[in-house]
Amino acid sequence: MPTARRNSGARRSLQTPSPYPLPQGQRGNDGSSGRAVFIAQTMSLAALLGAALLPGLIGRDAAGAEEASQEKKMLNLTLRSRTETAKGSGAYQVVETRTQWDPKRTAAVICDMWDKHWCKGATSRVAEMAPRMNELVTELRNRGVLIIHAPSDTLKSYADHPGRKLAQSAPKVATKTPLQGWVGLTPAREAPLPIDDSDGGCGCAPTCAQGGPWRKQIETIQIKDGDAITDSAEAFYLMKQRGITNVIVMGVHLNMCVLGRPFSIRQMVLQGQNVVLVRDLTDTMYNPRMRPQVDHFAGTDLVVEHIEKYWCPSMTSDQLIGGMPFRFAADKRPPSKTDIAPK
Numbered sequence: 462m463p464t465a466r467r468n469s470g471a472r473r474s475l476q477t478p479s480p481y482p483l484p485q486g487q488r489g490n491d492g493s494s495g496r497a498v499f500i501a502q503t504m505s506l507a508a509l510l511g512a513a514l515l516p517g518l519i520g521r522d523a524a525g526a527e528e529a530s531q532e533k534k535m536l537n538l539t540l541r542s543r544t545e546t547a548k549g550s551g552a553y554q555v556v557e558t559r560t561q562w563d564p565k566r567t568a569a570v571i572c573d574m575w576d577k578h579w580c581k582g583a584t585s586r587v588a589e590m591a592p593r594m595n596e597l598v599t600e601l602r603n604r605g606v607l608i609i610h611a612p613s614d615t616l617k618s619y620a621d622h623p624g625r626k627l628a629q630s631a632p633k634v635a636t637k638t639p640l641q642g643w644v645g646l647t648p649a650r651e652a653p654l655p656i657d658d659s660d661g662g663c664g665c666a667p668t669c670a671q672g673g674p675w676r677k678q679i680e681t682i683q684i685k686d687g688d689a690i691t692d693s694a695e696a697f698y699l700m701k702q703r704g705i706t707n708v709i710v711m712g713v714h715l716n717m718c719v720l721g722r723p724f725s726i727r728q729m730v731l732q733g734q735n736v737v738l739v740r741d742l743t744d745t746m747y748n749p750r751m752r753p754q755v756d757h758f759a760g761t762d763l764v765v766e767h768i769e770k771y772w773c774p775s776m777t778s779d780q781l782i783g784g785m786p787f788r789f790a791a792d793k794r795p796p797s798k799t800d801i802a803p804k
């Protein structure tokens with residue numbers, strides 16, 4: 462085959478895919494100018510390929526970085542529960558299990574952290590606990606957890622708040638187990654509460670007069686963009702809307718609202734959610750003069766144990782924000798071995 466024809470053929474096949482017209486001077490019929498065209502076109506092809514591939518490579522790196530940052534955001538928790546050593550024995554052992562929850566499938570529910578309670582003791586304990594709770598809530602929000610503020614009976618104060626509108630916008634869903642406005646003691650599932658709160662639970666001297674002075678959530682706990690505000694089963698609708706199956710519960714009072722409210726432990730467990738109680742960020746209405754006549758904080762621990770036996774496991778705030786689990790200044794008991802989760 463003559464050389465000229467081979468060159469011409471090669472030139473054609475190279476020139477055809479180029480989208481860039483070459484200057485007239487570079488168009489030649491001989492072999493040498495053909496080589497110049499070949500080099501020029503190869504370079505422009507390389508540039509094109511580079512332009513096409515580079516974003517892909519950067520994209521891959523970005524995806525890798527995104528994956529690493531998602532991994533850092535995962536919630537690594539040590540869940541404490543109590544299981545019966547033998548069925549019907551009434552003897553329980555502490556069981557701790559490690560788990561990892563996806564923040565995007567997790568909500569944090571803040572129960573009744575009001576500005577003011579009828580009991581002065583209860584009001585001051587909420588104020589003492591609130592800064593640590595706000596730290597935990599901030600961390601959870603930063604990791605992508607949906608924050609649900611649930612200051613019951615005070616929603617009038619939030620009527621025009623975007624967080625209120627967000628909760629109201631969640632579409633209702635049908636449930637197998639009917640949603641209830643309050644889920645009381647459930648004998649089919651749990652023993653009677655280990656503390657007697659029939660007097661209202663005020664341990665102050667003199668005893669505080671009962672009432673309903675709460676108007677809003679305590680200001681210490683910040684409400685940010687993207688947070689929701691509700692005091693009803695709207696909380697469950699919000700979770701369903703977002704594919705949320707994990708619920709972290711904190712707030713007061715453990716023997717009353719934290720168990721019974723429509724957004725809280727009993728209802729969420731009965732709806733099949735994975736629920737965990739933050740046991741160092743809660744309190745009870747319990748008067749030590751009542752059965753079983755133990756210290757106030759020992760009374761709270763008894764209710765935590767009750768929940769760990771019959772409803773859901775518990776965790777402590779240090780698992781996510783470091784430091785030590787929260788303790789009230791008035792709690793003078795020595796720290797329990799099981800208070801601090803193994804790292």
Ligand SMILES: [Zn+2]
Pocket residue numbers: 579580581582583663664665668669
């Ligand atoms: Zn009181």
